Amino acid sequence: MKNETQLFESGKLARRSFLRYAGAGIATAGVLAMGCHKDNPVTHTGIDIGIGDIGILNYAYALEQLEAAFYTQVASSPYSGISATETARLTDIRDHEVAHREFFKAALGTSNINVGSLTPDFSSINFADRTSVLGAAKAFEDLGVQAYNGAGYLIQSATYLTLAGEIVSVEARHASYIRDLISNGSFADNTILDANGMDQSKAIKDVLPIANTFLKTKVSASNYGYVSA
Amino acid sequence: MELLNLIEKIDQADPEFKDRISPRRDAIKNMTSFGSKVAIAALPVFFASLLKKAYGQTLSTTTVATLNFALKLEYLEAAFYNAGAASTAVQAGLSATEKNYLTQIQAHENAHVKFLQGVLGTSAVAQTTQGQNGAYDFTGGFNTTTNTVTNAGPFADVLTNSATFLKVACAFEDTGVRAYKGAAPSLLGQQVPLTAALNIHSVEARHASAVRQLLFGRGITIKPWITGANDTGITQVNGNYAGEDATVQGGVTITSLPGVSGSVSTNAATESFDQPLDSTTVAGLVAIFGVR
Numbered sequence: 431m432k433n434e435t436q437l438f439e440s441g442k443l444a445r446r447s448f449l450r451y452a453g454a455g456i457a458t459a460g461v462l463a464m465g466c467h468k469d470n471p472v473t474h475t476g477i478d479i480g481i482g483d484i485g486i487l488n489y490a491y492a493l494e495q496l497e498a499a500f501y502t503q504v505a506s507s508p509y510s511g512i513s514a515t516e517t518a519r520l521t522d523i524r525d526h527e528v529a530h531r532e533f534f535k536a537a538l539g540t541s542n543i544n545v546g547s548l549t550p551d552f553s554s555i556n557f558a559d560r561t562s563v564l565g566a567a568k569a570f571e572d573l574g575v576q577a578y579n580g581a582g583y584l585i586q587s588a589t590y591l592t593l594a595g596e597i598v599s600v601e602a603r604h605a606s607y608i609r610d611l612i613s614n615g616s617f618a619d620n621t622i623l624d625a626n627g628m629d630q631s632k633a634i635k636d637v638l639p640i641a642n643t644f645l646k647t648k649v650s651a652s653n654y655g656y657v658s659a
Numbered sequence: 660m661e662l663l664n665l666i667e668k669i670d671q672a673d674p675e676f677k678d679r680i681s682p683r684r685d686a687i688k689n690m691t692s693f694g695s696k697v698a699i700a701a702l703p704v705f706f707a708s709l710l711k712k713a714y715g716q717t718l719s720t721t722t723v724a725t726l727n728f729a730l731k732l733e734y735l736e737a738a739f740y741n742a743g744a745a746s747t748a749v750q751a752g753l754s755a756t757e758k759n760y761l762t763q764i765q766a767h768e769n770a771h772v773k774f775l776q777g778v779l780g781t782s783a784v785a786q787t788t789q790g791q792n793g794a795y796d797f798t799g800g801f802n803t804t805t806n807t808v809t810n811a812g813p814f815a816d817v818l819t820n821s822a823t824f825l826k827v828a829c830a831f832e833d834t835g836v837r838a839y840k841g842a843a844p845s846l847l848g849q850q851v852p853l854t855a856a857l858n859i860h861s862v863e864a865r866h867a868s869a870v871r872q873l874l875f876g877r878g879i880t881i882k883p884w885i886t887g888a889n890d891t892g893i894t895q896v897n898g899n900y901a902g903e904d905a906t907v908q909g910g911v912t913i914t915s916l917p918g919v920s921g922s923v924s925t926n927a928a929t930e931s932f933d934q935p936l937d938s939t940t941v942a943g944l945v946a947i948f949g950v951r
Contacts, residue, residue: 502919505919519882519883522882522884522927522930524919525918525919525923525924525927525930525931526884526927526930526931527931528918528919528923528927529913529916529918529923529927529928529931529932530931532913532916532917532918532923533908533909533911533913533916536911536916537909537911575861578857578861579854579857579858579860579861580854582843582853582854582857583848583849583850583853583854585847586847586848588844588847589909590909591843591844591847592840592841592843592844592935593908593909593932595839595840595843595857595860595933595935596840596908596932596933596934596935597931597932598857598860598861598864599836599840599860599861599863599864599867599933600864600884600930600931600932600933601861602861602862602864602865602868603864603865603867603868603883603884603933604868604883604884605865605868606864606865606866606868606869606872606883607868607872607883610869610872614756615756615759615760615763617760617763617865617866617868617869617872618763618764618767618862618865618866618869619763623767623862625770626770626771626773626774627766627767627768627769627770627771627774627859627862628770628771628774628855628858628859628862629857629858629859629861629862629865630858631854631857631858
């Protein structure tokens with residue numbers, strides 16, 4: 431792990447990855463995936479995640495900011511009738527999401543060029559109402575799982591892939607718990623899994639439009655086929 | 660039709676699949692007319708050539724090895740839940756809620772076996788190569804020298820005591836999460852197999868969380884996420900949780916990061932990142948059950 435330690439210092443890995451991406455290493459599968467979008471105009475509204483591993487990290491950073499902001503509000507204004515166990519667990523989840531957010535911030539260092547401080551828009555959520563809060567929590571967690579699973583193949587660095595894996599399974603643990611709070615036994619039911627008993631990954635272009643409904647600052651991914659209106 | 664379902668499936672895993680086959684999408688656009696003109700029997704051949712075109716190769720040796728290791732773990736898990744479902748004593752000790760949870764998990768593990776067998780095709784390792792002619796030792800007493808079931812391991816009452824069964828289930832699920840995570844880098848850049856592995860990985864984590872909720876429901880102090888290293892209270896599985904208490908991730912000290920008030924706590928730091936395990940370590944941990 432000492433290599434990773436060195437590489438992560440001051441976002442060096444971030445820059446190195448970016449340089450590798452911009453340079454000769456471009457003839458990789460990831461670029462094949464992006465090549466078909468290369469003609470998209472760079473101009474767009476809102477904030478763009480960028481490209482390559484840095485793009486994926488900024489994407490994850492954006493989603494974690496959203497989740498952390500949500501649970502911070504849940505913890506500071508608990509819904510009516512919340513139990514002691516629910517309070518403890520939801521506070522745990524808040525702390526996990528904050529840790530994830532701060533991790534990406536630190537890992538990105540100066541490569542965090544643009545998704546720095548997103549302004550959430552939770553106007554559609556009634557924080558006083560258990561059903562509304564847990565419904566939103568479930569949507570965030572399931573979306574998070576699908577987003578990480580869908581972006582995994584775009585990650586070029588084994589270190590980043592492992593880190594994404596370390597986080598996504600925690601999101602899945604959250605999703606499982608929240609789902610059981612809403613309806614006991616729905617932790618992995620067929621509304622979220624496919625017939626193979628597997629989660630269903632979502633592409634960046636399908637995740638961001640949903641995430642954007644909870645954001646005042648819209649996030650785009652012009653290199654991955656999505657530009658916010 | 661099967662073939663079109665399969666393409667749809669791959670397209671989910673790899674959104675650029677259709678472009679990959681043909682940048683102008685002619686191949687896919689013409690699928691319908693193609694199907695009507697060509698004998699159905701020729702379709703699998705056509706599809707195989709599409710895959711070759713799309714990825715330039717069949718599964719690599721490394722990918723086959725990785726997926727076969729995953730299959731071995733799924734064989735173990737599926738057989739474990741099947742044995743639990745078949746045990747009158749275990750069933751008698753379970754509540755309706757617990758039965759519901761375990762029945763769903765059992766179905767998923769069996770589905771994962773079928774899925775991986777399907778992906779691997781003739782390269783799939785046979786279940787009968789596992790344990791003693793396919794039979795496991797869920798007590799953890801498998802004799803790895805003679806390859807025989809002793810049923811005299813540390814979890815002697817696993818198939819007669821629902822409490823033990825749930826504890827072993829917890830260890831299996833948490834270890835499964837670690838195993839898939841550890842295997843992911845060996846699938847780096849292999850879009851379809853990697854995405855499939857990730858889509859199973861997160862389900863194992865959903866299961867782990869669910870089984871932990873069941874243990875909590877039985878009065879055990881445990882959360883849906885892993886706090887520190889081995890938080891199950893079962894010392895025999897210390898090895899399965901070794902390293903889960905890491906607080907440094909990719910060179911970043913999580914406990915030094917700003918939390919809601921002060922820095923991120925040690926508990927939150929360890930809970931918020933699940934740790935991977937390499938396949939050699941996992942193989943060593945599950946050998947006592949007969950995985951080989």
